[in-house]
Amino acid sequence: MTFPLWLTVHFTQYAVLFYFLAVNSIYTLLVILAWRDIIRHAHLATSRSARRQLTGEFYYKPVSVIVPARDEEAVIVQSVRALLNLHYPEFEIIVVNDGSSDGTLSRLKTEFALAVSKKPVRLRVPHEPIRGVYGSPEHPNLFVVDKENGGKADAINAGINVSSYPIFCSIDADSLLEPDAILKSSKLFLEDDELIATGGIVRVLNGCEVRNGAVTDIRLPRAPLEALQVLEYTRAFLSGRTGWNALNSLLIISGAFGVFRKDIVVAVNGYRKTVGEDMDLVMRLHRHCADNAIPYKILFVPDPVCWTQVPFTLRALLRQRNRWHRGMIDALIANRAMILNPKYGKTSLFGVSYFVFVELLSPLIELLGYVFLPSFWLAGLLDTRFMLLFLVLVVAWGISINISAVFLDTYNFRRYRRTSDILRLCLLGAGEFLGYRQLMFIERLRATLSFRQTHWGAQTRKVMEKEKI
Amino acid sequence: MLEHLTGAPLFYDYLGWAVLLLAAFNAAQIIYLLWNKARVERAERRKDALRRLTVTAVMTSPTPADLLAPPAGEEEYEACSEAIAGILENFEGEIAERALGLLERFGVSGHYRAMARGGRWYRRANAVDMLSVFRLEENRGSLLELFKKERVASVRYRILRALSLIARGHDDITTLACLLSELPYLTPKYTEDLFYNAVTALKAKGREEEFGLFMRRIMRDDRVLTLVKRDCLTACRAAACEKAGELFRDYYAAYPEEPEILAACVKALARKGDFSLLPDALRHPHWLVRLAALKNAHLCREGPAGEIAALLSDHNYHIRLNAALALARSGERGRAALRAAAASGDRFASDSASYALEQETA
Numbered sequence: 168m169t170f171p172l173w174l175t176v177h178f179t180q181y182a183v184l185f186y187f188l189a190v191n192s193i194y195t196l197l198v199i200l201a202w203r204d205i206i207r208h209a210h211l212a213t214s215r216s217a218r219r220q221l222t223g224e225f226y227y228k229p230v231s232v233i234v235p236a237r238d239e240e241a242v243i244v245q246s247v248r249a250l251l252n253l254h255y256p257e258f259e260i261i262v263v264n265d266g267s268s269d270g271t272l273s274r275l276k277t278e279f280a281l282a283v284s285k286k287p288v289r290l291r292v293p294h295e296p297i298r299g300v301y302g303s304p305e306h307p308n309l310f311v312v313d314k315e316n317g318g319k320a321d322a323i324n325a326g327i328n329v330s331s332y333p334i335f336c337s338i339d340a341d342s343l344l345e346p347d348a349i350l351k352s353s354k355l356f357l358e359d360d361e362l363i364a365t366g367g368i369v370r371v372l373n374g375c376e377v378r379n380g381a382v383t384d385i386r387l388p389r390a391p392l393e394a395l396q397v398l399e400y401t402r403a404f405l406s407g408r409t410g411w412n413a414l415n416s417l418l419i420i421s422g423a424f425g426v427f428r429k430d431i432v433v434a435v436n437g438y439r440k441t442v443g444e445d446m447d448l449v450m451r452l453h454r455h456c457a458d459n460a461i462p463y464k465i466l467f468v469p470d471p472v473c474w475t476q477v478p479f480t481l482r483a484l485l486r487q488r489n490r491w492h493r494g495m496i497d498a499l500i501a502n503r504a505m506i507l508n509p510k511y512g513k514t515s516l517f518g519v520s521y522f523v524f525v526e527l528l529s530p531l532i533e534l535l536g537y538v539f540l541p542s543f544w545l546a547g548l549l550d551t552r553f554m555l556l557f558l559v560l561v562v563a564w565g566i567s568i569n570i571s572a573v574f575l576d577t578y579n580f581r582r583y584r585r586t587s588d589i590l591r592l593c594l595l596g597a598g599e600f601l602g603y604r605q606l607m608f609i610e611r612l613r614a615t616l617s618f619r620q621t622h623w624g625a626q627t628r629k630v631m632e633k634e635k636i
Numbered sequence: 637m638l639e640h641l642t643g644a645p646l647f648y649d650y651l652g653w654a655v656l657l658l659a660a661f662n663a664a665q666i667i668y669l670l671w672n673k674a675r676v677e678r679a680e681r682r683k684d685a686l687r688r689l690t691v692t693a694v695m696t697s698p699t700p701a702d703l704l705a706p707p708a709g710e711e712e713y714e715a716c717s718e719a720i721a722g723i724l725e726n727f728e729g730e731i732a733e734r735a736l737g738l739l740e741r742f743g744v745s746g747h748y749r750a751m752a753r754g755g756r757w758y759r760r761a762n763a764v765d766m767l768s769v770f771r772l773e774e775n776r777g778s779l780l781e782l783f784k785k786e787r788v789a790s791v792r793y794r795i796l797r798a799l800s801l802i803a804r805g806h807d808d809i810t811t812l813a814c815l816l817s818e819l820p821y822l823t824p825k826y827t828e829d830l831f832y833n834a835v836t837a838l839k840a841k842g843r844e845e846e847f848g849l850f851m852r853r854i855m856r857d858d859r860v861l862t863l864v865k866r867d868c869l870t871a872c873r874a875a876a877c878e879k880a881g882e883l884f885r886d887y888y889a890a891y892p893e894e895p896e897i898l899a900a901c902v903k904a905l906a907r908k909g910d911f912s913l914l915p916d917a918l919r920h921p922h923w924l925v926r927l928a929a930l931k932n933a934h935l936c937r938e939g940p941a942g943e944i945a946a947l948l949s950d951h952n953y954h955i956r957l958n959a960a961l962a963l964a965r966s967g968e969r970g971r972a973a974l975r976a977a978a979a980s981g982d983r984f985a986s987d988s989a990s991y992a993l994e995q996e997t998a
Contacts, residue, residue, distance in 0.1 A: 563658035
C-alpha cells in the first residue's frame with residue numbers, strides 16, 4: 168500500500184469512527200439533559216399558573232403577533248381566525264403581506280372588512296417600502312400591512328415597526344398557535360427580566376383534524392414522508408432544543424414560532440435578509456448581549472405549541488431542507504466571530520461548536536463514510552464482520568435516540584394518544600435509516616455546495632379547515 | 637484497519653454486546669411507554685372521577701367529608717387539592733368554608749407543607765404553589781420557616797407570593813418587603829403582583845389603610861429599592877386603593893428625580909380621578925412622566941388641551957402619538973386642535989393627528 172493510500176484509509180476510518188461516536192454521544196447527552204429539563208418544566212408549568220395570568224387584571228405584558236405572508240391565499244384567513252381566538256388579555260395581530268402575487272391581500276380585505284388605517288409607522292428597523300396599512304373595524308386588534316416584496320425577514324421587520332407592544336411573537340402564516348401558546352410563552356417574560364427571546368415547540372399539523380382554527384384531533388399523518396417529519400420535529404425540538412437549553416446554548420428559535428423582546432431585536436437592527444433569518448437573529452442576539460455585557464437568557468419552552476404544515480411532497484421537503492442548511496451555513500459565516508471564541512462562553516463552546524463541527528461538517532464526513540467504507544470493503548481493506556457490526560451499531564444507536572425522543576414526548580406530553588400512532592413513530596425511528604436519512608444527507612450536501620444561493624422557492628399549502636390535512 | 641482496536645481479543649464480543657444492549661434498551665423503552673400510557677390513562681380517569689366527586693360533595697353536602705374517603709396516595713391528594721383549589725378560586729361564603737373544612741379534615745394542607753420541606757426543588761415549588769392557592773393563615777409560620785431553609789431562589793420567590801396572599805397587616809407586608817430584599821430583584825410584574833395580592837388581601841379584610849402605613853414607613857427607607865417602591869405604587873393603582881391619594885402626592889414630592897416613581901404616582905392618582913399633578917407632569921423633562929400624564933389626560937373632563945397640543949411637536953415619538961390620541965379623546969376642543977395639526981406642515985404631527993382622528997371616529 169502506498170503512503171497516500173495508507174493515509175487516506177486511516178484518516179477516513181478514524182474520521183468516520185470519531186464522528187459517529189461524537190455525534191451519537193452528543194445526541195444521547197442532549198436526550199438526558201432534555202429529560203431533566205422537561206420534567207422540571209412539567210412540574211412548574213401547571214394550568215393554575217396559566218389561569219392566574221389569564222384572569223389577572225394586570226399580570227401580563229401585551230404582545231404583538233407578527234405573521235409574514237407571501238402567497239398564502241389558501242391558508243391566511245383560517246390562520247388569522249385562529250389567532251383571533253387566542254386566549255390572551257391584550258394582543259394585536261399584524262399580518263404583513265410581503266408583495267404576494269396571489270389573492271392574499273384581497274381575501275383578507277374581504278373576510279375582515281379591512282379599511283385603510285393611518286396608523287403611524289415608526290421606522291426603527293429597515294425594510295422595503297410599505298404600500299399601506301389596513302385595520303379591521305370588526306377586530307380592532309387586527310392590522311394588515313401591505314408592502315413590497317423583500318422576503319420573510321424584511322416582512323417581520325415591517326411588522327416590528329408597525330407593532331405597538333414591547334413583546335412580539337413571529338409565526339408562519341401556515342401555522343396554528345394553540346390558544347394558550349402566547350400565554351405560556353410570554354409568562355416567562357413576567358418572571359425573568361433577563362429573558363430576551365423564547366420559542367415554543369413546533370408540531371406537525373399534517374394528519375390532524377382542524378375545526379374553527381383549532382386542532383381538534385391529533386393523529387400521525389398516514390403518508391410515511393410526513394410521519395417521518397413528525398419524528399424529526401419531535402427529536403429536534405424535544406431532545407435537541409431542550410438539551411441545548413440546559414447548556415445555555417440555544418442557537419435556534421424556530422421562525423415558525425418565536426417570542427422576542429422588541430427593544431433588544433431593534434437594538435440588533437432587526438432581522439437580516441437571509442434564508443436562515445431565525446438562527447441568524449438568535450446568534451446576533453447572543454453576540455449583542457455578550458459584546459455589551461447585558462445579562463440575558465434565550466430559552467426554549469416545550470409546552471406552548473405551534474402546529475405547522477410540513478411539506479407533503481419529497482421535492483418540497485428537499486427544497487425546505489436545502490434552504491435550512493444554506494440558512495445555517497450563512498448564519499454561521501455571518502457570525503463567525505462566535506466560533507471558538509471564549510468571549511461568548513458556553514454558547515460558543517457548546518452551541519456554535521456543535522453547529523460548526525457536527526451540522527456543518529456532517530455532510531462531508533458522511534460522504535467520506537458512504538464513499539470510502541464500501542470502497543475499502545470491496546478492496547479487501549475492511550473486515551466484513553467489523554463493517555457489518557459497525558453498521559448495525561450505528562443504526563441501533565440512532566434508533567435508540569429516535570425512540571428516546573418519542574418516549575420523551577409521549578411520556579411527558581402525550582399528544583399522540585393512539586397506541587398505533589406511538590408504535591408507528593417507534594417503527595419510523597428504525598425506518599428513517601432506510602433511505603430517508605440518505606436523501607436528507609444528499610440534499611444537505613447539495614446545500615453545502617450551493618450555500619451562496621439565496622432563493623426560497625415556492626411553497627405549496629393545503630387548506631386547513633374542517634378536514635384532515 | 638483499526639488493528640489495535642479490532643485486534644483486541646474481546647473486541648467483537650463487546651461490539652456484539654453493545655448492539656444487543658441497544659436493541660434491548662429500545663424494546664424496553666417501547667414496552668414501558670405502552671405500559672405507562674395505559675397506567676396514566678387509568679390514573680387520569682380515576683383522578684377525574686375523584687375530582688368530580690369532591691366538587692359534588694362540597695357543593696351539595698354541608699358535611700362533604702362524610703361522603704368522601706380521605707386521600708390515600710399522592711394521586712388522590714392531587715385530585716382532592718385541585719378540586720378544592722378550583723372551588724376556592726371561584727366561590728366565597730359557605731361553599732368556600734366547606735372546602736376549607738375538607739382541607740383541614742383530610743390534612744391536605746399538612747400534606748403539601750410536608751412536601752414543601754423535602755424532595756426535589758420543583759416538587760417543593762409545586763407544593764408551595766398549592767399552599768398559596770389555599771390562602772390559609774395557619775400556613776404563615778411554616779412558609780416563613782421554609783423561606784429561611786430554602787436555598788433555591790425560584791422556590792423562595794414562590795414562598796413570598798404565597799405569603800403575600802395571606803397578608804393581614806402592615807407588619808406582614810413589612811416582613812414581606814424585608815424578605816424580598818434578601819433576594820435579587822426579579823421583575824416589576826412579580827413585585828407588583830406580590831404587593832397587589834397584599835393590598836387585595838387587606839382590602840378584603842377592610843384594612844386597606846395598613847398598606848398606606850407600610851408605604852409611609854418605606855418612603856424614606858433607603859434599604860428598600862426605588863424600583864420596589866415604584867412597584868408598590870403601581871400595585872396600589874391596580875388594586876384601586878381609595879385611601880392613598882395623599883400618599884401618592886407625597887411620593888411625587890419626595891422623588892422629583894425619579895421619573896418612574898413620578899409616572900407611577902400620576903397614573904395612580906388619575907385612576908382615582910385626581911388630576912392635580914397632570915399639568916406639572918405634562919411639562920416634566922422626562923418623557924416617561926409626560927407619557928404617563930398623556931395616557932391619562934383623556935380621563936380629565938377639563939383637560940389641559942393647550943399643554944397637550946404643544947406636545948404634538950415633542951421630540952419623542954411616543955409623546956407625539958399619545959398627545960394626538962389624548963386630544964382625540966378629550967372632546968371637541970381637542971379634536972379642533974387635532975384638525976389644525978392635521979393640516980399643519982409638521983409631517984409627523986399631521987400623521988399622528990390624522991391617525992388619532994381616525995381612531996376616534998372608529
